[in-house]
Amino acid sequence: MGNQVKKATLRNVAESANVSVTVASRVVGNYGYVSLEKKKRVLKIAKELGYTPNILARSLKTYTSFCIGVVIADITTSFFNLLVRGADDVARQNGYHLIICNSDESPKKEKDHLEELSSRKVDGIILCPTEKNIHQLKKITRAGMPLVLVDRKLKEIDAVSITVDNSLGAMEGVNHLIQHGYRRIGLIKGLPGISALEERFLGYKQALHAAGIPLDQELIRYGEFNAVASRKAALELLQLKKPPDAFFIASEAMIVGTILAIRERNLRIPEDIGIVGFDDPLWAPLLDPPLTTIRQPSYSVGTIAAQKLISQLRGSGDAGNSRKENIVLRPELVIRASCGEGATGARAAGRRRT
Amino acid sequence: MGNQVKKATLRNVAESANVSVTVASRVVGNYGYVSLEKKKRVLKIAKELGYTPNILARSLKTYTSFCIGVVIADITTSFFNLLVRGADDVARQNGYHLIICNSDESPKKEKDHLEELSSRKVDGIILCPTEKNIHQLKKITRAGMPLVLVDRKLKEIDAVSITVDNSLGAMEGVNHLIQHGYRRIGLIKGLPGISALEERFLGYKQALHAAGIPLDQELIRYGEFNAVASRKAALELLQLKKPPDAFFIASEAMIVGTILAIRERNLRIPEDIGIVGFDDPLWAPLLDPPLTTIRQPSYSVGTIAAQKLISQLRGSGDAGNSRKENIVLRPELVIRASCGEGATGARAAGRRRT
DNA sequence: TTGTAGGCGTTATCAA
DNA sequence: TTGATAACGCCTACAA
Numbered sequence: 001m002g003n004q005v006k007k008a009t010l011r012n013v014a015e016s017a018n019v020s021v022t023v024a025s026r027v028v029g030n031y032g033y034v035s036l037e038k039k040k041r042v043l044k045i046a047k048e049l050g051y052t053p054n055i056l057a058r059s060l061k062t063y064t065s066f067c068i069g070v071v072i073a074d075i076t077t078s079f080f081n082l083l084v085r086g087a088d089d090v091a092r093q094n095g096y097h098l099i100i101c102n103s104d105e106s107p108k109k110e111k112d113h114l115e116e117l118s119s120r121k122v123d124g125i126i127l128c129p130t131e132k133n134i135h136q137l138k139k140i141t142r143a144g145m146p147l148v149l150v151d152r153k154l155k156e157i158d159a160v161s162i163t164v165d166n167s168l169g170a171m172e173g174v175n176h177l178i179q180h181g182y183r184r185i186g187l188i189k190g191l192p193g194i195s196a197l198e199e200r201f202l203g204y205k206q207a208l209h210a211a212g213i214p215l216d217q218e219l220i221r222y223g224e225f226n227a228v229a230s231r232k233a234a235l236e237l238l239q240l241k242k243p244p245d246a247f248f249i250a251s252e253a254m255i256v257g258t259i260l261a262i263r264e265r266n267l268r269i270p271e272d273i274g275i276v277g278f279d280d281p282l283w284a285p286l287l288d289p290p291l292t293t294i295r296q297p298s299y300s301v302g303t304i305a306a307q308k309l310i311s312q313l314r315g316s317g318d319a320g321n322s323r324k325e326n327i328v329l330r331p332e333l334v335i336r337a338s339c340g341e342g343a344t345g346a347r348a349a350g351r352r353r354t
Numbered sequence: 355m356g357n358q359v360k361k362a363t364l365r366n367v368a369e370s371a372n373v374s375v376t377v378a379s380r381v382v383g384n385y386g387y388v389s390l391e392k393k394k395r396v397l398k399i400a401k402e403l404g405y406t407p408n409i410l411a412r413s414l415k416t417y418t419s420f421c422i423g424v425v426i427a428d429i430t431t432s433f434f435n436l437l438v439r440g441a442d443d444v445a446r447q448n449g450y451h452l453i454i455c456n457s458d459e460s461p462k463k464e465k466d467h468l469e470e471l472s473s474r475k476v477d478g479i480i481l482c483p484t485e486k487n488i489h490q491l492k493k494i495t496r497a498g499m500p501l502v503l504v505d506r507k508l509k510e511i512d513a514v515s516i517t518v519d520n521s522l523g524a525m526e527g528v529n530h531l532i533q534h535g536y537r538r539i540g541l542i543k544g545l546p547g548i549s550a551l552e553e554r555f556l557g558y559k560q561a562l563h564a565a566g567i568p569l570d571q572e573l574i575r576y577g578e579f580n581a582v583a584s585r586k587a588a589l590e591l592l593q594l595k596k597p598p599d600a601f602f603i604a605s606e607a608m609i610v611g612t613i614l615a616i617r618e619r620n621l622r623i624p625e626d627i628g629i630v631g632f633d634d635p636l637w638a639p640l641l642d643p644p645l646t647t648i649r650q651p652s653y654s655v656g657t658i659a660a661q662k663l664i665s666q667l668r669g670s671g672d673a674g675n676s677r678k679e680n681i682v683l684r685p686e687l688v689i690r691a692s693c694g695e696g697a698t699g700a701r702a703a704g705r706r707r708t
Numbered sequence: 709t710t711g712t713a714g715g716c717g718t719t720a721t722c723a724a
Numbered sequence: 725t726t727g728a729t730a731a732c733g734c735c736t737a738c739a740a
Binding site: 019020023026033034035038057 | 726728731732
Binding site: 057 | 404406407408409410411413414419421428429430432435436438439442451452453454455456469470472473474475493497581607610613614617635636637639640641642
């Protein structure tokens with residue numbers, strides 16, 4: 001009631017300091033001409049009142065929110081949280097903040113998020129697309145919203161994309177398996193229709209083809225990117241009359257499910273079954289035997305995406321757009337012992353080499 | 355130049371639809387009286403123009419941004435990304451968005467983030483405090499910013515906090531170790547001065563005390579929440595003249611480091627050394643032997659925090675504040691085999707029971 | 709049921 | 725150097 005404190009707005013600061021809002025704005029914004037005396041006065045009052053600029057108002061006026069929207073599948077997976085961390089690190093460094101949205105691979109959620117982000121007037125968007133909202137995305141880019149795609153690319157959309165060479169990675173992984181004598185290689189895929197994963201499938205097929213091994217559809221199962229579905233899938237595979245002698249697993253959580261299945265069936269790695277996983281979680285070296293994996297540079301995907309987006313934001317004054325560029329990063333085969341090599345190599349010596 | 359499209363603002367929509375902004379505002383905001391005819395007209399035009407409300411402007415006017423600031427240590431750790439996911443799920447459900455900030459346990463970064471969030475006029479903040487910015491936090495709460503603390507509480511601050519019963523969890527874990535015959539239990543702590551971790555230390559001491567085992571300072575090391583420092587710490591411990599016969603490890607990444615160290619020294623778990631880890635990562639059951647852990651309900655910490663904050667936001671009209679409430683969640687001891695029980699129990703039978 | 713007008717806190721323009 | 729003044733896009737009395 002009585003002693004309501006004055007709200008810490010620029011106008012009030014100016015009033016108390018006996019200057020115009022313009023002057024006050026200049027000193028807090030640190031630009032233009034202001035006499036030293038007034039400058040000091042304003043600063044002092046601002047501090048006293050605990051003034052902090054209202055970014056909402058500023059953004060409304062300047063048309064820049066210094067916010068970047070990020071929509072990914074799920075912040076809970078290591079690939080994405082590393083990616084987000086990378087993006088956040090460079091964004092902050094440049095004065096930007098991130099608004100993170102989980103799509104859970106649902107086109108509907110993705111669409112909602114995209115709309116929200118537009119409404120919030122983010123300066124740009126980093127997106128790992130479900131690949132089912134082309135129309136919506138076209139609208140967004142047409143409206144001038146800078147967009148950077150990560151992990152998956154969309155040929156219909158005019159935007160730079162940062163991806164990993166999935167087919168190469170998968171090929172190397174499967175090839176590694178083949179070189180160690182495995183022939184019936186079960187594939188635990190993610191979900192259908194996602195380009196990054198289809199690319200891994202392609203790599204799988206190429207490696208098989210190169211080795212003259214026929215593709216057996218029976219050996220391919222969807223693990224839905226989670227541990228329970230992948231465990232089930234692996235179990236099914238293991239029950240085949242002609243079960244696989246190795247697994248190539250397309251992402252982290254599915255590695256967990258698959259290994260659980262292998263444990264349940266009491267199979268030995270690498271003697272009874274070989275394993276290569278796409279994604280190199282922190283705990284891969286902890287398994288017994290340590291897991292051979294394809295490591296993705298996910299943090300870098302994030303940093304590069306943010307860099308590209310921000311430089312686009314900065315240059316947006318001049319150049320039109322038509323900036324379709326694909327940056328593809330190389331994954332790395334990390335050889336440990338789950339295919340019979342490395343530390344436990346001796347143990348694997350006895351296995352058939354066909 | 356020539357055919358510049360009209361900007362999709364409420365005013366333009368209203369103009370094109372031949373109604374006042376008020377009417378337009380009403381139909382898009384879906385409130386008040388509007389004739390069906392005009393309603394249809396406005397909706398049609400809005401769609402044509404691709405209108406989407408400018409949330410910045412709305413927030414400026416209404417004093418609510420529907421944004422919640424979240425500052426945590428690091429989104430990259432499973433405890434925090436699960437927490438954030440929980441918070442995000444309930445926030446979205448209620449129309450709120452999250453702005454996530456990583457403090458990396460740095461008081462300086464935390465302070466900057468807190469200031470930024472105030473400037474951005476978030477409606478409230480969920481914070482895992484470094485516990486070094488009391489002054490700043492007081493200022494924030496005094497300014498009326500709703501605040502919910504997670505994982506750690508601050509007795510000086512008047513805010514609700516959602517924590518886990520750390521000392522109980524640690525006590526149960528260490529106790530489990532003791533019951534299985536371990537006596538020299540090495541402790542891999544995080545960093546000094548963080549209440550949640552000090553509580554775990556307390557639980558450790560209590561369990562020791564209850565069993566009549568003297569506390570040996572030599573057995574306590576800082577693992578700095580990461581794998582490399584904890585590996586080093588564990589290695590040091592293992593080199594003692596009287597090395598530990600078990601490890602109690604205070605958080606996930608440090609489990610990784612410690613196990614790496616154990617591997618290097620070629621020690622068998624649980625025969626040579628027992629292990630209990632605080633945090634129950636997805637991969638805990640994958641280790642050989644599967645890891646006994648203290649599972650924290652981190653997702654729930656997040657959901658509850660968001661719920662509390664939002665209900666505070668809603669009720670903010672009436673009640674003052676002075677809402678100091680501590681919700682403490684119970685962690686759970688997940689017994690697997692790293693202390694000689696469960697699946698590999700037989701193997702542990704031979705170990706000394708003092 | 710509709711419209712007018714003022715203001716949210718900033719920044720930007722233009723004189724003074 | 726400084727200060728009115730007009731936006732930015734939206735909401736909301738209040739009046740019609």
